[in-house]
Amino acid sequence: MNELYPLRFKPVLKDKIWGGQRISSVLGINFQPLPNCGEAWVVSGYASDPSIVDNGFLAGNELNELIEVYMGDLVGEANYEKYGNEFPILVKILDAADWLSIQVHPDDELARQRGIGRGKTEMWYVMDAAPGAQLISGFSQRIAKEAYKKHLEQKTLREVLNFEPVASGDVFFMPSGRVHALGPGIMLAEIQQTSDNTYRIYDWDRLDDKGQPREMHVEQALDAIDFTVEKDYRTDYPRVKNATQPLVECPYFNTSLLALDKPLARDYSGLDSFVVLLNTSGSARVEYEGGHEILPAGQALLVPAIIDGVRIYPEGEARLLEIHIRN
Numbered sequence: 001m002n003e004l005y006p007l008r009f010k011p012v013l014k015d016k017i018w019g020g021q022r023i024s025s026v027l028g029i030n031f032q033p034l035p036n037c038g039e040a041w042v043v044s045g046y047a048s049d050p051s052i053v054d055n056g057f058l059a060g061n062e063l064n065e066l067i068e069v070y071m072g073d074l075v076g077e078a079n080y081e082k083y084g085n086e087f088p089i090l091v092k093i094l095d096a097a098d099w100l101s102i103q104v105h106p107d108d109e110l111a112r113q114r115g116i117g118r119g120k121t122e123m124w125y126v127m128d129a130a131p132g133a134q135l136i137s138g139f140s141q142r143i144a145k146e147a148y149k150k151h152l153e154q155k156t157l158r159e160v161l162n163f164e165p166v167a168s169g170d171v172f173f174m175p176s177g178r179v180h181a182l183g184p185g186i187m188l189a190e191i192q193q194t195s196d197n198t199y200r201i202y203d204w205d206r207l208d209d210k211g212q213p214r215e216m217h218v219e220q221a222l223d224a225i226d227f228t229v230e231k232d233y234r235t236d237y238p239r240v241k242n243a244t245q246p247l248v249e250c251p252y253f254n255t256s257l258l259a260l261d262k263p264l265a266r267d268y269s270g271l272d273s274f275v276v277l278l279n280t281s282g283s284a285r286v287e288y289e290g291g292h293e294i295l296p297a298g299q300a301l302l303v304p305a306i307i308d309g310v311r312i313y314p315e316g317e318a319r320l321l322e323i324h325i326r327n
Contacts, residue, residue: 002057004070004304006286006293009051009063012041017208020097022187026128027093027298039094042300043276045087045194055293063087063302076273076305078327088325089253091276091300092190093127100182101203101214102136102157106224107176111197114220119176122192123235123248123255125321126170127280130185137172137180137233138162145222152218157202162233171235171247177226189280191323193252199224249326256322260284260314266322269308273324277301277310282318287311295320 013023013031016038023029023037031037044051044063051063058066064085072080079088105120124135140162143151151157161179164172166186174180179201182188199221203214237245237257242264245257258264268275277286278300286293286301288310295301297318303310312320 003290004073004306005056005291006288006304006307006310007053007058007063007302008055008293008299009043009302010054012044012049012051013037014039014041017206017214018096018098018100018184020095020187022095022128023093023298026187028296029298036097037095039092040298041090041092042278042298043087043089043091043302046090046196047086051087070304073306074274074304076271076325076327078272079274079305079325082327086194088194089276089323090192090194091278091323092192093187093298094182094190095187096182096184098184099204101200102161102179102181103198103200104179104221104224105176105195105199106197110224111195116197118193118195118197120193120195120197121176121250121252122174122190123253124172124174124182125189125191125247125255125257125280126166126168126186127189128168128187129166129170133166133185134163134183135166135172135181135186136161136183137164137174138178139227139229142229143227145225145227148225148227149222152202155202155205164233169239171237172233173235173248173250175226175250177224179225189278189321191248191253191255191321244322247321252325253323254326258312258320258322259317260312260320261317263311263313265309265311267309268303271324272305272327274305275303276321276323277303277312278321278323280319280321283315284318284320285313285315287313
């Protein structure tokens, strides 16, 4: 068996009713013939849209098929034991030219009860934001379920939702159960469980390309919503260069930021996990024993668990998200 190496993938590209143009105009990813690109899935083990390797002798292979062959050497022994041949996280880039629907995701237990696979906890790292851009994260005030239903019926839900102004570099953790929506003018990286379970609550009364309202999941969402009001929905972190800045730690993924203007060595020998490096701005060269990969903005590299470390050389400045699972 040939030795594993860091893997690049062809992005899975999706047009959306709310999608924009920056995945092409800013990141240089060609999404033709799509009219827009709302989502680029850069690392995916989702069964219907798996990532396809785009470098080295494994080019053309699906990610989940490679897990069948390489098992713990690729994803880590504990991850393979827990998730089997399914890659456990989904890494996306989203570009919103309009509001996404107000939505919520079920947790693992509710998803299991409903027979729909896994729940969906996610996080957002804002790559670019237009002046005045906003997103919705949670509620702005305590509200009972019956009052929530009344606001929904009267189309006044926005009165009790928490709107957050956003700027490049902002981080938001979106655990399952938190009502949220991404606003126009925002491009971000999303890290989430491998799940596409989404309950749409409200879609701004818009129509799809056939003149029909999109499907809503009002009743299904009721048992999924966490009505807790948080003191602060934004994740604060020290904004320093050339060091590892932890952003989110949860049972499903751990994400750190590497904001670099000089080389940085990363030791992964103590991890029983793969590592995904997602470049959000600039360009970097990632060296490993036996080779290297150039990683432009908008591309990701999957470092197999068997590889003990890498050295990252930014070309000028680069900002990379470093993602793994801590078991």
